[in-house]
Amino acid sequence: MEFEYSILAKYLAGKTSAEELAAILAWARSSEKNGRIWQAVVELRMKDAFDRNNTEAAIERALQSVEERIGQKRVWIPLRRALRYAAMVALVVGGALGYWMSRSNSEDYLSIMVAEGESVKRILLRDSSEVWLKGGATLRIPKAFSATNRSVSMEGEAFFSVKKDSLSPFLVEANDAYIKVLGTEFNVRTDEAGHTLETTLLSGHVVLQDKDQETILDMQPGEQVTYNTDKNEVNVRQVDVNVAGVWHLQQKQLEEATLGQIAEAIAQTHGVHFNFADARLLARKYRFVYAKDEPIEEICSHLEFIAPISCRIEGKEIFVSYRNK
Structure with a gap:
């Protein structure tokens, strides 16, 4: 053969x-x-x-x-x-399993798709910009950027770190809207119905545009904008840039979660079991971020820092009690 x-x-x-x-x-x-x-x-x-x-x-x-x-x-x-x-x-640097590529109807474009449930995939573009795709996301890219334009389109959720080039703006198309970028880090998420776009600006400068590429909003770092393309409605709110988009770093983000919910999340990612000495501890709410590959000892240390607790680790069992004053 x-x-x-x-x-x-x-x-x-x-x-x-x-x-x-x-x-x-x-x-x-x-x-x-x-x-x-x-x-x-x-x-x-x-x-x-x-x-x-x-x-x-x-x-x-x-x-x-x-x-x-x-x-x-x-x-x-x-x-x-x-x-x-x-x-x-060969557009990808890093893990190659868990995504696949296909030709689009145009010979000049490729589609990169990450299967639902797969881990985050990092894509290195030709201009050295980086894109992280969450499971279920699709990125459509040209085989080569032009000297004056860098345009991609996407569905699902993606985190972008764009290399600055004032002569060639970076343009992201999603759900009949555009995000014009000069060089920045931002997160984009679309809904399955194709009517809503949510983008969060961590640093730099982006401009949200409608389907005709007319400016809707000049975004500032720390802003999260939700744009309904059907109703032409825009909602802006302030978010913590230290938390927004952390998923692309393979981190778990919990907002306004009870200590019980935090313990449950850690138990799922690290295969441990929490034992609380006092049930009243379970209802306390916190914001907590941790890496999925972070040692359990460090996670418990972080918990002890934000909450009035002490953790004792015995194998896969973690015993939690009020910290002695």
Whole structure:
């Protein structure tokens, strides 16, 4: 059976499944020549040059590097095609599982989708801007930004960290509205019905626009704007920028939660069980943020700082009581 060289392209793009990787390894072990090719491709991927430099010239240089390593003087056509394919889809730095890409009706765009329930995925765009997609979100991006315009569209919830470029504004389209960006960090969320857009500005400067790209509001850091595109209604409120958008850092955010609710959330993420010495503690309300991979000892220390409690950890059991004055 002939080896599908396009699988090497998927490897370079970080998109191989476990079965495809097994097929590659079997092919690499089948001959010394294949082993040399595989080693060269692995080194190319480890250098990460492919993700950052996807121009035709860079592809040719990468191909030449591989050819030199495997001792071939003439261009290897299958690998050339594989490299070009990978250049088109290698848009992601970081974990590649849990999302998928597809061509849109236009050959100039790609759609990146994160399945509902999957973990947050970080996307590195060609201009070095970053986008974090929550489970259930979709990002539609051009294969290349123009010199004067950087436009993307999205559904679901995403956090953007946009590289500043005064000559090329960054534009996010969502639910018949636009967010014009010069360089900033902000969060965007749309509803499933497609009528409401919520954006929260953490830093920098963004302008909310309607479907005709007429300015609705010039946002300031700390503002959260909800815009109903059907009714043309705008609601603005102040939020804590230290809390807004923390989900993209894989952190759990709890607002006005009782100590009992906080304990329940921690129990789910860390597999522990809380024992409260006094039921009155359960009703106290706090705002609490913690990382899902944060050690339980540090989480308990934070709880002791915000609440008048003492925590005693015994394996998976955590005993909570009023702190002695």
